[in-house]
Amino acid sequence: MEETKIKRILEIIPGFLSWFLIFFLIILFIFKPLAAIVFIIIYLLYWVARLLYSSILLIMAHQRMRSKKNNDWLSMCKEAKSDLKFENIIHIVLYTVYKEPEELIIDSLSFLKETNYPADKIIVVLAGEERAQGAYEKLSAISERFKSNFKDIVITIHPKDIPGEIPAKGANATYAAKQVKIYLEEKGYDLKNIIISCFDADTCPDKNYFSSLTYNFLANQKRYHMSFQPLPIYSNNIYTAPAFARVIEVGSTFWQFIEGMRYEKFITFSSHSMSFKTLVEVDYWPVDLISDDSLIFWKCFLKFDGDYKTYPLDIPVYMDIAVGKNWFDTVRVQYKQKRRWAWGVENFIFLGQHFLKEKGIPLSVKFRKLYQILDGHINWATWAIIISFITPLILLLGKIVLKNSLALLNLSYINSVVFHSLSFILLLCIVISWEFMPPRPKGITRWVYVSFLFQWLLTPFISAVLGSFPSLDAQTRLMLGKYLSFTPTPKQRLEVREHKTGDRG
């Protein structure tokens, strides 16, 4: 079959399955209401089990993070038994910058220089875009300010309209990494000793991030077959972001927490680190796709015939909650950001196409990985819609159609069990999220904590509106061939300067 036809079929599958599930339930209810009720009972029980299992993982991940938090990672680096020498390890910290305000990048670099890792082993790359007017001048001013704090600061400007590229973060990062390779080779560095961290412009690493990363890189024999994933915590502007946006982003953090516990399924997301040598071997991030952060993992996975993993560092990097100019604009920004994340369903197409050509990976692994992506994205697009809309609708209409059905009565009971399970997880989230809170900035009253407590009541609404709908939107667009263009998330903060460099959490 033609490659383009295979691609189209793969593009249709996720959206088709999600819509099929939704319509299947509605049609089943119309023609066989009792069967629909039994289906929903099984579906809800599945989610009770899944949510409770996830909460166990969350507790375990939290414990693991706490146990690692107080390690003296730097000393451990120096004592690590490895074929590489700690002294030779150099970090490339690549910030992709588009239209982010100068202050935001300054904040990020201020954070970076406060990490406990030797500054003379960190090379900062500020990767600007030609599309953003005055990018070089802006980055030069920042470079001038911080040049004494790091081994070096390299500025790259990604030219616009390079054939074969889409205007996306991956294209910029790839261009910058290629320039850095030339730079490193000119300076005589061995790429085996270079670790690259690809950060968003608002990424503020924890003080232990680079020492932990270095230790794990040194100590791990499979370091070139491994990406290193920090825990993204969206808290830089937590005190001024609308409550619903906080809930979404804390949810995203917890999702990463849980994902980090499932090593075999764990893939890179957002800011991440890896060997520069590996990056070069896999020909950098994809330049023509949007989900560069996860696709780099799959590129490596394919390159090494499935022998590639993502290692959860359990050390946080602090990022911004995506906010707009006002409350409604924040809803828009959040929706677009989540839709872009959900566009990660393109991994399924990417992998599906390559798996057909790839002979080195066992068929069972191929199916498992494809199922893993499909399962994640279909559930993302449908579960909140089924639980928040279809189940209550069936309960409501069932009273008319199946007046005195015992199954209907029990469905409402099981539904309440699901919501109690959700409440338990919410309680867990409230307790754990408290630990990630940065210090309260001046000008913010203590009353803000009350809203932090009650914000969780928004969860059912948010999970549907800003959980499932963006994902279903992304899958539908892909199914119809209306491809998404890369929309960078606006990084803006209100006037209150929220984060301070140094210790947090």
Place this chain on the structure above:
Amino acid sequence: MRHLSFWLFSSAFVILTPVIVYYSLGYKFDVKSKKFLKTGALLIKTFPRAITVYLDGEKMDEFTPTTIRELMPRKYNLALEKDGFYPYHMEVEIKPSLVNSVDVFLLPKIRGIEKIKFNFNIYKFFVIKQIFAEKILVFTDKGIYFLGADLEGVKKVSEQVFEENLASSIQEVIANNNKLIFWNKKNVWIIDISSDSLPDSNIASLVYTAVRNIKDAFLGLKERYLIVNDGLKVVALDMDNLGISFEIYTLNNSNSKIFYNARSETLYIKDKMPHSEVFSLFKIEMMPLIGERISDGRNKD
């Protein structure tokens, strides 16, 4: 630990799901017969709540509202009991895979009875609804009185004593614009009860006497007229200027009925057409002429 949790939850899901689904559909494993039997449930809601439930004489652990599950399909004697209420007994039938819903309002036991404070002979009483409260109007051997709904706050309305037979014949009372309008089959009376009038001067004025029997009467036309059906005709009695009346419709049958909708100011009449054996329904809009005149006036302006 993670794998253990995974297998624990997976196993729980795989094992418990069929059990819960079967249970949800009403199946129950009967140890004695070693068979799956289809059961039903009983959903009991009551007012007030927290009522003790007895099923076939056996006290249930839960109080209302409650759902009793796993009931074998048959008839049961349900008893609902609570101190201070009459026990409620009923038979309920349980059918397989179905829920029988019972919604019961328990009747409180009478705890005491109150008597009006004076010892006059009460001939007739009416409960009159007003905007903020209800009042009781009593015709007695000592005159006409208003009482509060709690039988307190006695206020004399009129010294006039209607003899017992006459008072007992009064069909309805309307309180409107400081006037009491009441009628029996023959007569319509009106008493002015405005605050500046004294009870001894509040004498009922006879405003209409029917040739036959008064069948229906309604307040209408901005509550200024009493629309009366006296079996021969429909008349409008002016309640502000006594003695003025208008015959608005002549009835063709003595069994005709009327209804006046005060909100739309419409008169509905059930009557026979001349030389017809069957009744028909007629409608007269009482206000359109006035409305037309107002709009005409505006147009001229």
